[in-house]
Amino acid sequence: MTDEQFKAKTVLVTGAARGIGRAAVVEFARRGAQVVAADLDGDALAVLGREHPDAKTVVADVAQEADVQAMVAAAVDRFGSLDVLIANAGIIPMAPLLETSTADWEQVMAIDGRGMFLSCRYAAEQMVPAGSGAIVCVSSISGMAGQSGQSAYGAAKFVATGLVKHLAVELAPAGIRVNGVAPGTIRTDRVVALETEPGGPEYLADIVRKHPLGRLGEPSEVAAAMAFLASDESSFVTGAVLAVDGGYLAQ
Template structure:
């Protein structure tokens, strides 16, 4: 089996300034990649970009290819939470959620793929969520967007498989990130975190680096026969009755 290596690969990570994205950037760099961070946070990203803005994505990805010569790996990690009431939610709210959590992955793939297809090699990893299969009340319509991202993964994988490009999804469960902390902070239940830990078969939630290791494996040639797949990284939460 090929060892995990991203040596000299140009790896673009969206939402790479914090959380899982930052961990992916760090693990990819450790594995030899030349990492390019794209983030709306200009203080932390190498390239500032609103990934829901098609013109901005086209411009930034064009600059990346010009600077680095190609894109070998794209990690679509940028995303946002959603806490809407299905009746009170506006159309603008809906469009914003889906623009960031679903449309952005297509836009970034659209502008990364020409480089990959030209060289007959490439890998895209979409960071979805356990919410693509399980969800909780009060987080409408997050599950719909993440389910769509898994569907996008399968569809895109079939479109480009014959041209040497693989597309996969990783679905993290609870992970110690700002997004999960925001979820905990919104609750007035002081026992919420304890109850979350108790339903995990491993008895804890993930650190961002644990998700990043799986992302980088799928991005590498060690996963050369894996495409169109969704890998759950959830500490066994999705395998049990709660």
Template sequence: MPTDTSSGRVQGKVTVITGAARGMGRATAERFAREGAKLVLNDRDQQPLDELVHALKNKGVEVIGIAGDVASEDAVKRIMTESVATFGRIDILVANAGVIPEADLASATVDLWDHTMAIDGRGMFLSCKYAAAEMVKAGKGAIVCLSSISAFAGQKGQAVYGPAKFVASGLTKHLAIDLADKGVRVNAVAPGTIDTPAVAGMDKEGIDKVVSMHPLGRMGKPEEVANAILFLASDEASFITGAVLPVDGGYLAQ
């Protein structure tokens, strides 16, 4: 990244971001790019991923894009292998890829449960597993997982998504302990309602009701979540591991 647009908080650090083409993933990619990271961006959708990679390259960012579904072990292995082949190591993982289905218990199907758990659960596990293996070789690294307020507070219409985010928070805490003596920190952010394309496609009445429950009285911005991710991934958080940081406008403080 050109020196006039990077303050260098993650200067030169090889950062893998899953689900990077839209929403919080894209905002995180752009934020890390401004801070000097070398980026490996992943998404299931090739076209928006290619567009983002092209835009960042035009700004002087060292970046590659690798399309693939994180629910596939082979795809995740390929992401990490190509990251190391291109940049020599992995310093940071942002395990962001996920889906946000709306379903109560009566309407939820087994297929919806399996699909959500495959991406939000298994996909996060696989991303952490194979990125951490590379970090352990170097004796250092930082992982940031994307959890949610739904992992801490019960909500209507979240009979599938909420439990999947419990996986994210639980995985964060257990891996933090498992990897602490290997030099790898593992933390998570728990966003509230954030103004992303995924949220924009949800029921408006339901969104308005949830937004009204945030004491700050608005949806968060993807960039605000990206800022928290950057902090946890950076050396500024060097004595923080196993934390799940709410970025929720005060939702969980009630």
């Protein structure tokens, strides 16, 4: 069902080719938005583009400033404005601290950290003169609380949570709301692949037990929360990080 309020809105989704980002593209397209789908993986993006021919696809690495500038420019060139940013692109490396190298830290900080900053920075550059906009940063339960094996990834997700708080305050006078989602463990390809990996089924059974609702989340459930935070229904909500985690953080 389309949603009148999104009809003339341009929504830019990063990390759009797979998983949660892909679900966001499907959700905003279903609501009738003008969707710009950006991803590093051109092949996966081409598949998405064939399924959603109305969406504008852009190959972009969010860790690269020139790519982010070009991604935002492509959205504005195609649709004339940028109303919503879904800053979702990220990698999810997990390893014990003593097996985490400086290179591991630099890589996840470049993508999940700097990439999140750059996406917000250049989206806001378009939104500030317009006097309106909504940004949704994808954090994680790992960006809200401590977990084992996530010294680099978890710290990078705290960047998303931090940007939500600081940008919500800074950009409020410009009419821009900045919120986040903190997904629990979501049934994306990476998580499904664990079922056939050594130790994977045990890890999955344990992680499911840690979510009080007793199951993994679906990408579409995160996308629905993103749509709420990007919509007029959340017009007095800014600086919030909404847990979409089956109760994980409530414990």
